Amino acid sequence: MRTAMELAEHGQFTAAPNPLVGCVIVSKACRIIGQGWHKAYGGPHAEVEAFESIAPEDKALLSESTWYVTLEPCNHEGKTPACAALIERIKPKRVVIGMMDSNPAVTGGGMERLRRAGVAVEEGCLAGELAWQNRRFFWNAHEKRPWVVLKWAESSDGFMDGRPSARRLPGAGGFPITSEAARPMTHAWRALEQGIAVGAGTALIDEPQLNVRSIEAPSPRIILLDPDGCIGSKHTLLLRNPSLIHVIGETFATTATHTCAWRVSEGLDVLLERLYAQFNLSSLLIEGGASVLNDFLKQGAWNEVKRWTSPVAIGSGLPAPALPEGTLPLPDGRASAGRAGEDSWQNRLHPRHAFD
Numbered sequence: 001m002r003t004a005m006e007l008a009e010h011g012q013f014t015a016a017p018n019p020l021v022g023c024v025i026v027s028k029a030c031r032i033i034g035q036g037w038h039k040a041y042g043g044p045h046a047e048v049e050a051f052e053s054i055a056p057e058d059k060a061l062l063s064e065s066t067w068y069v070t071l072e073p074c075n076h077e078g079k080t081p082a083c084a085a086l087i088e089r090i091k092p093k094r095v096v097i098g099m100m101d102s103n104p105a106v107t108g109g110g111m112e113r114l115r116r117a118g119v120a121v122e123e124g125c126l127a128g129e130l131a132w133q134n135r136r137f138f139w140n141a142h143e144k145r146p147w148v149v150l151k152w153a154e155s156s157d158g159f160m161d162g163r164p165s166a167r168r169l170p171g172a173g174g175f176p177i178t179s180e181a182a183r184p185m186t187h188a189w190r191a192l193e194q195g196i197a198v199g200a201g202t203a204l205i206d207e208p209q210l211n212v213r214s215i216e217a218p219s220p221r222i223i224l225l226d227p228d229g230c231i232g233s234k235h236t237l238l239l240r241n242p243s244l245i246h247v248i249g250e251t252f253a254t255t256a257t258h259t260c261a262w263r264v265s266e267g268l269d270v271l272l273e274r275l276y277a278q279f280n281l282s283s284l285l286i287e288g289g290a291s292v293l294n295d296f297l298k299q300g301a302w303n304e305v306k307r308w309t310s311p312v313a314i315g316s317g318l319p320a321p322a323l324p325e326g327t328l329p330l331p332d333g334r335a336s337a338g339r340a341g342e343d344s345w346q347n348r349l350h351p352r353h354a355f356d
């Protein structure tokens with residue numbers, strides 16, 4: 001199951017909003033004869049990939065095989081046929097399932113179908129670690145909203161930007177806090193989430209690109225939080241990103257193809273529910289600015305914080321948000337802090353995830 005979990009991780013930049021799923025098929029003599037993972041949304045599921053990886057001369061071993069799958073095999077026709085139907089047809093000896101699928105179209109049904117077909121089914125293997133691996137997927141199913149990661153970088157004395165407010169004007173550009181060594185990790189943090197959101201102020205002042213550059217991975221979809229309609233149609237984020245979602249109050253006009261109507265007074269819970277319902281966004285990285293980050297913190301509308309701290313003091317400027325009280329380290333001994341060059345990072349969880 002651990003091998004299956006490691007395989008599943010290969011889908012980390014491409015599977016969303018689907019879960020990460022891995023599958024290992026083992027012969028009666030305990031030899032791995034097939035393995036696969038769910039590579040991309042809309043593509044073949046892990047079980048199909050594993051089945052198709054089996055060498056022709058090993059096909060005869062299938063009837064006595066054991067399948068290790070990190071998630072309950074699906075029992076529904078989605079974008080691909082039901083994996084439980086494939087396994088039912090093959091009728092292996094045993095299927096070991098990491099966790100039940102929380103998708104209402106599946107939950108328990110896949111397991112039930114296999115049992116009815118005479119396959120021995122065991123469920124609940126490495127469940128704690130798999131719950132973390134698929135935290136976005138399970139959170140989406142239960143809460144009907146994206147998993148939210150707040151990200152910022154601050155100086156050693158707690159500022160996000162050293163300039164006085166009079167110099168933080170449209171087009172002024174970003175104010176780098178971290179050094180070059182932090183870049184690959186910063187970009188991996190972007191690639192891990194399906195959407196990346198910034199407020200109108202950051203879009204206007206920093207003119208960020210918000211894409212993934214220093215690692216090989218697709219860029220997340222941009223969400224521009226502009227409830228007061230401050231961003232004109234000529235802004236480069238709008239011009240360069242046809243998939244951008246412009247979150248804007250109903251009374252304002254936009255040239256964006258994808259829009260989400262929202263007013264600040266409705267609160268962030270409503271925004272998150274709307275983004276999930278309209279765009280099936282499984283996760284969001286909130287990149288700033290400070291007031292947007294503070295709003296998410298104040299309203300408790302977040303799951304993880306990822307924060308860089310540089311060793312350099314800048315004396316004054318825009319205060320960074322405070323890390324809330326009671327945040328938790330990541331579960332199962334995963335690193336919740338580390339360094340890249342001179343900069344250090346922290347990754348903390350919302351106190352509500354204590355069960356993890």
Ligand code: AOF
Nearest residue numbers: 021038045046073074078079080083103
């Ligand atoms: C599996 N194995 O590898 C994955 C599963 O639209 P579809 O057909 O791709 O179905 C997506 C749903 O299937 C997803 O919401 C989840 O319930 C399940 N994912 N199931 O047996 C896999 N990725």
Ligand code: ZN
Nearest residue numbers: 045073074083
């Ligand atoms: Zn499936």
